Amino acid sequence: MKISEEKNGEIVVIGLSGRLDATTHRDLEARLLDLIESGERQFLFDLASLEYISSAGLRVFLMGAKKTKGKGKLVLCSLQEQVLEVFDIAGFTSFFPIFPTKEEGAASFS
C-alpha cells in the first residue's frame, strides 16, 4: 500500500492506494499516530485508489477517529463501492463524514 501526504492549510491530506489489510496497516497506523502526537488535528483521507480494506484497516480509522474526537476532524472521501460497503457493515459510516469527492471533503472543514 502507498501512502501519500500533503498539507492543505491546516488539513493533512492523506491518500491511500492499494490494500489496507493485516499486512499493510501498520505503516498507516504509525504515521497517523505520529501526526496526531505532533499536534495535527484535521485529516482528509483520499481513498480514491484504495481497492480493499479489511478489519485491520478499519481499526486504524477507528483509532484515528477516537483520538481526534472533540479536538479535530477526520474526513473520508472518494471511497470505492466495495470499501464503503465494508465501512457500512462495520457500522462505521456514522463515525466519519464521508464525501464522494475530494473537493467536497475539503470544503467540509470550513
Place this chain on the structure above:
Amino acid sequence: MSKATVISLKNDLAEIAKAQDLLKEFCSRRNVSRSVVNAMNLALEEVLTNIVNYGYEDEDKDEHTITVLITLAAAELIVEVRDDAKPFNPLKHPAPDVSLPLEEREIGGLGIHLVRRLMDDLEYWRRKKQNVLAMKKKLV
C-alpha cells in the same frame, strides 16, 4: 474443470495473499460474480488473520499448516479453513454492538463480525485436533 482446489499455508500473515490469489483465480475461471468473490475474499482474510494472530501460543515457534479448501457447488461457493491452532469456534464469539457510539466501540471483534455479515452460512466443527470452519456464499 475441477470443482475444487486446495492450498496449504504456513501460519504467517504474508501467506494469506496466496490463498486470496488462488480464490480469485479459481473463481474467475468459473465465472463466479465479483460480489461473491469479494465477500469471500475478505472473509477469508479475516479468518486467516485471526488464526495467525491468536491461534497459537506466543512461545510456539513451530511452523503450522493452515489448509484452505475452495469448492464450487451448484448454488454456492464454499471455502473451508482447517487449522491445528487452539480450539476456537468463531460462531460462539460475542458480536460487537455496532450501534454503540464512537467512544464505546471496541477495537476488537470486527473481523468475525464482518465474516458473519458477509457470509450466507457458517459452520464450525472440531475434528482430530483441528478447527474446521466452512464459509458459504450463495452464487448470484
